[in-house]
Amino acid sequence: MDNQRPLILVSNDDGLMAKGINELIKFLRPLGEVVAMVPDRPRSGAACSLTVTEPIHYELVRKEVGLTVYRCSGTPTDCIKLALHTLLERKPDLVVAGINHGDNSSVNVHYSGTMGVVMEGCLKGIPSIGFSICDHSVDVDFAPAAPYIRSIVQQVLQQGLPRLSCLNVNFPAIPDYKGVRICRQTAGQWEHAWEHFAHRGDTHYYWLTGEFVDADADCEETDHWALNNGYVAVTPVRADVTDYALMDSLKQWFE
Amino acid sequence: MDNQRPLILVSNDDGLMAKGINELIKFLRPLGEVVAMVPDRPRSGAACSLTVTEPIHYELVRKEVGLTVYRCSGTPTDCIKLALHTLLERKPDLVVAGINHGDNSSVNVHYSGTMGVVMEGCLKGIPSIGFSICDHSVDVDFAPAAPYIRSIVQQVLQQGLPRLSCLNVNFPAIPDYKGVRICRQTAGQWEHAWEHFAHRGDTHYYWLTGEFVDADADCEETDHWALNNGYVAVTPVRADVTDYALMDSLKQWFE
Numbered sequence: 067m068d069n070q071r072p073l074i075l076v077s078n079d080d081g082l083m084a085k086g087i088n089e090l091i092k093f094l095r096p097l098g099e100v101v102a103m104v105p106d107r108p109r110s111g112a113a114c115s116l117t118v119t120e121p122i123h124y125e126l127v128r129k130e131v132g133l134t135v136y137r138c139s140g141t142p143t144d145c146i147k148l149a150l151h152t153l154l155e156r157k158p159d160l161v162v163a164g165i166n167h168g169d170n171s172s173v174n175v176h177y178s179g180t181m182g183v184v185m186e187g188c189l190k191g192i193p194s195i196g197f198s199i200c201d202h203s204v205d206v207d208f209a210p211a212a213p214y215i216r217s218i219v220q221q222v223l224q225q226g227l228p229r230l231s232c233l234n235v236n237f238p239a240i241p242d243y244k245g246v247r248i249c250r251q252t253a254g255q256w257e258h259a260w261e262h263f264a265h266r267g268d269t270h271y272y273w274l275t276g277e278f279v280d281a282d283a284d285c286e287e288t289d290h291w292a293l294n295n296g297y298v299a300v301t302p303v304r305a306d307v308t309d310y311a312l313m314d315s316l317k318q319w320f321e
Numbered sequence: 322m323d324n325q326r327p328l329i330l331v332s333n334d335d336g337l338m339a340k341g342i343n344e345l346i347k348f349l350r351p352l353g354e355v356v357a358m359v360p361d362r363p364r365s366g367a368a369c370s371l372t373v374t375e376p377i378h379y380e381l382v383r384k385e386v387g388l389t390v391y392r393c394s395g396t397p398t399d400c401i402k403l404a405l406h407t408l409l410e411r412k413p414d415l416v417v418a419g420i421n422h423g424d425n426s427s428v429n430v431h432y433s434g435t436m437g438v439v440m441e442g443c444l445k446g447i448p449s450i451g452f453s454i455c456d457h458s459v460d461v462d463f464a465p466a467a468p469y470i471r472s473i474v475q476q477v478l479q480q481g482l483p484r485l486s487c488l489n490v491n492f493p494a495i496p497d498y499k500g501v502r503i504c505r506q507t508a509g510q511w512e513h514a515w516e517h518f519a520h521r522g523d524t525h526y527y528w529l530t531g532e533f534v535d536a537d538a539d540c541e542e543t544d545h546w547a548l549n550n551g552y553v554a555v556t557p558v559r560a561d562v563t564d565y566a567l568m569d570s571l572k573q574w575f576e
Contacts, residue, residue, distance in 0.1 A: 111371035113398075114431045118366040121518070121528045143368075143432070148527055151515045173444050175562060176369045177398070189428050189510055221574050230508065231564045246575040250563040253485065255444055260406045263376070272403055273376045302564035302571055307430060308505040309486045309557035316557055319476050320501040 071132075072098030072223050075158040075187070077145040078166060079109040079179025082127065082137050086165035089208040090197065091133065093215050094162060097223070099132055101158070103149035105179075106137040110168070111274075112179030114186065115141045124148060142179040146186040159223060161187025164197035165208055165215075171198075171236045171289035171299055172252035172278065181234060181303070188232035188305045193222045199237040200293055210241035214298050218246075230305040238293045247292035249301045253281040254290070326387075327353030327414040327478050330442070332400040333421060334364040334434025337382065337392050341420035344463040345452065346388065348470050349417060352478070354387055356413070358404035360434075361392040365423070366529075367434030369441065370396045379403060397434040401441040414478060416442025419452035420463055420470075426453075426491045426544035426554055427507035427533065436489060436558070443487035443560045448477045454492040455548055465496035469553050473501075485560040493548045502547035504556045508536040509545070 074094055078087040082104040094100050103124065105112075122140035129135075136153065138145045146161060163183035170178040180196045187194030197215055199206060218235060227233070237243065259276035262269070280290055292299035329349055333342040337359040349355050358379065360367075377395035384390075391408065393400045401416060418438035425433040435451045442449030452470055454461060473490060482488070492498065514531035517524070535545055547554035 108374060111373040113368035113370040113437070115368040115370040115396075115434075116366035116432050116529055118529055119363060121520075121526045123523070123526050125525060141370075144529070147511075147514050147529075151513075152517075152527070173560075176440055176444065176560070177371050179370075182368070185431055189431065191510070225574070228564075228567060231567050248568050248571045248575070250565065250568070251561050253561070255446070256402075258406075259402050262407075265376075268378070270380060271376045271378050272407070274371055274373055274399075274402075300571060300575075302567035303562050304564040304567075305428075305431070305562075306506050306508070307558050307560075307562055309483075309559040310505065312483060312486050312557035312559075313503050313505070316503045316555060319480070320503070320555075 072159040073156060074098045074100050074160045074162055075149055076100055076102040076162050077104055077142055077183045078164055079105065079112050079142045080167055081105050081108045084167060085205060086167050086208065090162065090165045093212045094219065095132055097216065097219055101149065101153060102135045103138050103145040103153065105142055105145060106139055109142055109179045111177050112141045112182055113177050114143050114182040117141055117144050143182040143186045146183055150190060158192055160219065161192050161194040165211065166198035167206060168202050169198060169200040169236060170196060170234060171293060171301065172254055175234055175251060175303060184232045185305055188230060191229060193227040194232040195219065195222060195235060197235050200239040207241060210243060211237050232303050232305065234301040234303050236289060236293055236299045238296055240296060242296065243298050244296040246300055247297040249289040249292050249299045250287050251301055252288035252290035254279055328411060329353045329355050329415045329417055330404055330413040331355055331357040331417050332359055332397055332438045333419055334360065334367050334397045335422055336360050336363045339422060340460060341422050341463065345417065345420045348467045349474065350387055352471065352474055356404065356408060357390045358393050358400040358408065360397055360400060361394055364397055364434045366432050367396045367437055368432050369398050369437040372396055372399050396437065398437040398441045401438055405445060413447055415474065416447050416449040420466065421453035422461060423457050424453060424455040424491060425451060425489060426548060426556065427509055430489055430506060430558060439487045440560055443485060446484060448482040449487040450474065450477060450490060452490050455494040462496060465498060466492050487558050487560065489556040489558050491544060491548055491554045493551055495551060497551065498553050499551040501555055502552040504544040504547050504554045505542050506556055507543035507545035509534055
């Protein structure tokens with residue numbers, strides 16, 4: 067009978083030790099059979115990257131009724147590809163990533179390993195959702211996110227998502243959430259992105275840092291506005307990145 | 322006077338030893354001042370990944386009139402971020418990636434380090450183009466691509482690209498090109514993606530492989546159709562990945 071429950075494939079980019087994924091698994095277990103294939107170390111900023119130049123490896127960490135957990139030496143996207151190929155006897159009903167310790171709204175969608183998990187599920191035709199919170203703390207309190215996560219997951223399990231569409235859900239840092247806003251990706255960019263330091267007399271070492279500069283902070287449609295105003299930001303994401311609007315004018319270039 | 326020429330920032334994901342980037346630099350030099358910041362090793366499948374957990378380093382490789390080349394320990398996206406932050410006194414007129422040894426059409430756009438370069442340029446507000454060829458050979462002949470690359474680059478230098486739009490250009494494996502087609506991203510997916518083997522008695526080692534299964538091979542609008550029929554495929558890509566069409570129906574979920 068257990069096979070009749072929804073099958074939920076879970077991963078993240080913070081690795082198996084992160085509180086976020088353990089909380090996520092806890093929140094999801096009442097909703098289905100959970101299989102987690104999780105990076106064996108932090109993989110923040112992994113985007114949709116793949117391990118190409120070396121083999122990857124996975125191993126069983128934990129198995130009990132309704133939950134199986136594996137750790138994997140690959141990237142977040144590798145984890146989903148490998149789980150679909152090697153672990154699962156049926157196609158999952160859902161792929162869920164997170165809960166990421168850190169904001170994946172706006173342009174972060176492109177760098178995020180959390181969204182690398184989601185994009186891979188989406189490209190494989192599986193409804194897929196990423197959850198992130200705008201707080202990097204190791205011990206952040208995820209409890210206020212639980213009812214939102216369960217509600218969004220249940221909606222997606224019931225209604226599905228269009229082919230090549232997925233969800234990027236971000237929670238504000240302050241937990242007194244005002245509700246859900248459906249958003250578009252904020253325009254903006256990271257600036258002052260590198261901290262410069264010397265090592266053994268060589269001054270060309272740089273560590274990634276930076277601050278995000280919002281290009282449309284005041285627009286109430288954006289995910290940044292939602293997060294800055296206490297709302298849970300649900301940004302639908304399209305895996306077909308064709309710029310259809312540009313096709314016609316480009317055709318004129320080559321006539 | 323040299324500062325009046327277009328400034329072109331170049332990178333790739335195959336690393337500095339690859340023929341593709343050296344050919345690209347050769348093709349671009351007549352069109353402007355070229356600065357290359359290139360990964361110091363192959364980074365295929367790097368997507369838009371960033372180096373987060375360690376510092377990165379770069380060094381000068383070559384400097385002559387109109388060309389400066391650096392190598393960098395970071396990802397393709399790091400290369401662009403770091404070059405913009407540390408090397409360039411003015412904003413480049415163009416970011417160009419490639420020429421990649423391998424096909425970056427269809428869903429490969431999400432995994433490609435070549436397109437990681439392009440996406441970063443695009444997010445920074447710079448017109449950006451990725452060039453790839455559907456041939457993995459180390460010694461592939463790029464000469465037939467040269468007039469197309471020069472023509473596309475000149476068009477983009479003259480006409481620009483809309484904010485948050487960039488180009489993914491792929492050349493067929495067979496060099497007798499029939500012209501340019503403006504395309505959309507082919508739907509499809511990689512299947513049978515992992516080759517399984519044993520190492521020291523542990524059978525859980527996997528190496529990425531797979532075959533691409535086209536979901537709309539017969540549609541003449543797709544980049545796969547163009548490539549399979551001898552055309553140079555120019556696919557415009559949008560860095561705002563919001564699924565605008567889905568926003569309204571999602572709003573109904575939370576009413």
